Amino acid sequence: MAIDVATVKKVASLSRLREPEARLESLSGELNGILGWIEQLNEIDVTGVEPMTTAVAAAAPLRDDVVSDGGKVADVVKNAPKTVDGFFIVPKVVE
Amino acid sequence: MSELTKLTLKGALDGLKTKAFSSSELTEAFIGAIEHSNGALNAYVETTFDKARAQAKASDDLLAKGEGRALEGAPLGIKDLYCTEGVRTTACSKILGNFVPTYESTVTANLWQGGAVMLGKLNMDEFAMGSSNETSHWGPVVNPWKAKDSNQALTPGGSSGGSAAAVAADLCLAATASDTGGSIRQPAAFTGTVGIKPTYGRASRFGMVAFASSLDQAGPITKTVEDAAIMLNVMCSHDVKDSTSLDIEVPDFTQFIGKSVKGLRIGIPDEYRLDGIPAEIDALWEQGIAWLKDAGAEIVRITLPHTKYALPCYYIVAPAEASSNLARYDGMRFGYRDPEATSLTDTYELSRSEGFGKEVKRRIMIGTYVLSAGFYDAYYVKALKVRRKIADDFTQAFQSCDVILTPATPSSAFALGDEKKAADPVSMYLNDVFTVTTNLAGLPGLSVPAGLDQHGLPLGLQVIGKALDEGTVLNIASVLEQAAGFAHKPSKWW
Numbered sequence: 001m002a003i004d005v006a007t008v009k010k011v012a013s014l015s016r017l018r019e020p021e022a023r024l025e026s027l028s029g030e031l032n033g034i035l036g037w038i039e040q041l042n043e044i045d046v047t048g049v050e051p052m053t054t055a056v057a058a059a060a061p062l063r064d065d066v067v068s069d070g071g072k073v074a075d076v077v078k079n080a081p082k083t084v085d086g087f088f089i090v091p092k093v094v095e
Numbered sequence: 096m097s098e099l100t101k102l103t104l105k106g107a108l109d110g111l112k113t114k115a116f117s118s119s120e121l122t123e124a125f126i127g128a129i130e131h132s133n134g135a136l137n138a139y140v141e142t143t144f145d146k147a148r149a150q151a152k153a154s155d156d157l158l159a160k161g162e163g164r165a166l167e168g169a170p171l172g173i174k175d176l177y178c179t180e181g182v183r184t185t186a187c188s189k190i191l192g193n194f195v196p197t198y199e200s201t202v203t204a205n206l207w208q209g210g211a212v213m214l215g216k217l218n219m220d221e222f223a224m225g226s227s228n229e230t231s232h233w234g235p236v237v238n239p240w241k242a243k244d245s246n247q248a249l250t251p252g253g254s255s256g257g258s259a260a261a262v263a264a265d266l267c268l269a270a271t272a273s274d275t276g277g278s279i280r281q282p283a284a285f286t287g288t289v290g291i292k293p294t295y296g297r298a299s300r301f302g303m304v305a306f307a308s309s310l311d312q313a314g315p316i317t318k319t320v321e322d323a324a325i326m327l328n329v330m331c332s333h334d335v336k337d338s339t340s341l342d343i344e345v346p347d348f349t350q351f352i353g354k355s356v357k358g359l360r361i362g363i364p365d366e367y368r369l370d371g372i373p374a375e376i377d378a379l380w381e382q383g384i385a386w387l388k389d390a391g392a393e394i395v396r397i398t399l400p401h402t403k404y405a406l407p408c409y410y411i412v413a414p415a416e417a418s419s420n421l422a423r424y425d426g427m428r429f430g431y432r433d434p435e436a437t438s439l440t441d442t443y444e445l446s447r448s449e450g451f452g453k454e455v456k457r458r459i460m461i462g463t464y465v466l467s468a469g470f471y472d473a474y475y476v477k478a479l480k481v482r483r484k485i486a487d488d489f490t491q492a493f494q495s496c497d498v499i500l501t502p503a504t505p506s507s508a509f510a511l512g513d514e515k516k517a518a519d520p521v522s523m524y525l526n527d528v529f530t531v532t533t534n535l536a537g538l539p540g541l542s543v544p545a546g547l548d549q550h551g552l553p554l555g556l557q558v559i560g561k562a563l564d565e566g567t568v569l570n571i572a573s574v575l576e577q578a579a580g581f582a583h584k585p586s587k588w589w
Contacts, residue, residue, distance in 0.1 A: 078197050
């Protein structure tokens with residue numbers, strides 16, 4: 001599956017990245033190079049193999065459903081680009 | 096420069112305990128060394144000397160009362176991937192350029208609880224994505240090692256290049272690092288230092304800037320195998336803030352150092368003999384096998400048939416997880432926001448495009464592509480199945496051996512600015528060909544310096560263990576270390 005410039009644009013947009021037009025051609029080459037190399041996985045028969053989603057074969061731990069942390073508004077917004085009164089200020093979302 | 100900085104962690108801890116010197120004296124020696132050397136090496140991206148002096152003083156008070164803890168008074172360097180409360184943490188990305196955490200990572204919290212002193216934050220590839228340290232927003236680290244008769248600046252490896260260079264150049268006693276595909280072991284091999292990635296889940300990932308969560312693991316880079324054991328003792332812990340952290344006892348890893356390896360079975364995987372690898376890498380491997388045989392271990396040939404598929408598998412799994420993890424950098428709640436953008440989409444796209452470097456963007460796009468509708472099964476699910484085959488290979492192999500011995504890297508340190516590697520991402524990825532399998536399988540792996548190549552540059556051997564069997568890994572590595580008698584240091588040019 002070759003990645004053409006239109007696909008690169010689409011993937012960039014899905015990734016919320018905006019790459020300059022001049023870079024798209026070379027990105028297409030780089031991504032094709034990587035994905036072409038990855039194609040060798042098709043040599044392996046994985047029929048009946050369970051996907052491995054974690055390196056730890058342990059059940060997800062449970063804890064009591066109680067508040068264990070919080071009340072840190074100042075900490076939460078401390079690194080925000082823009083805040084007012086403990087709120088994040090973001091660009092206009094709805095016209 | 097003071098002789099104090101040349102001490103091993105163990106040597107320094109002993110000296111502090113017997114009051115041969117104080118932590119304040121030791122800390123000042125390191126501060127002097129960093130001030131003198133960092134301009135040339137670029138290992139530290141942030142220094143915390145005031146904090147170090149205060150911690151050293153507090154340690155001296157405790158030591159005076161005979162109440163020293165495991166790392167009391169020991170000055171360490173911290174990879175810039177660990178969140179440190181009140182100290183800028185950037186993962187060497189522009190997008191986190193001014194981020195100052197309001198909380199501490201569990202691993203570093205464990206170190207401070209253990210009495211360690213923080214000298215500063217260490218350079219790395221951006222978001223730990225790289226094998227040469229050249230993707231760092233703060234510029235590459237320069238390897239303290241140079242080839243014989245050459246003035247060419249070399250890479251310290253990556254992503255933990257700052258950690259490895261700082262340890263090799265005596266700019267800290269030991270350093271924290273992290274390993275997603277080889278980021279502890281490859282830089283250790285390139286700088287003549289020891290690096291261990293413990294079993295996935297041994298150390299908490301809480302407060303580590305995430306790259307690929309199912310692969311990321313904390314570990315130390317140190318001057319000796321024993322020092323690695325001392326660091327691991329403190330870094331590893333169960334942590335309720337990381338649901339993949341294992342609720343199991345952390346043994347005293349130092350008890351495994353120097354134990355007899357008589358009767359232990361060492362697996363030698365045929366598939367790690369690659370075409371195009373320098374003959375000296377194979378020769379060093381043979382030497383390692385001979386050393387262990389001499390020490391009474393039994394050598395067993397094993398097969399890990401899916402080895403060659405580990406890197407392509409990794410370059411689906413890791414970017415997929417990265418594209419998801421790095422979605423949080425949206426210019427809204429923290430990190431860089433493009434000052435000109437006015438709409439929501441513009442803010443997302445411009446902040447991310449300006450905030451992330453080239454390699455990080457490439458990986459986000461690969462990850463997005465393999466997770467996108469129509470390709471998810473063909474790429475991502477397929478890779479997860481291959482990952483299981485790779486893990487099963489190890490389970491099978493460990494039926495007939497106790498540990499596995501391999502080379503650590505396919506070459507010694509290469510030049511910074513290598514144009515071939517810059518132009519061809521896959522050639523850079525191949526650096527991790529021997530290390531990446533253990534990340535996929537979640538197993539412990541250690542790189543120990545074992546010799547020099549024809550250019551006088553260090554080479555490492557890798558020891559891979561069963562899950563949770565860091566003890567045997569350290570044991571074997573300590574025997575290799577002793578047999579190799581690796582006492583080389585880079586000649587000081589900086």
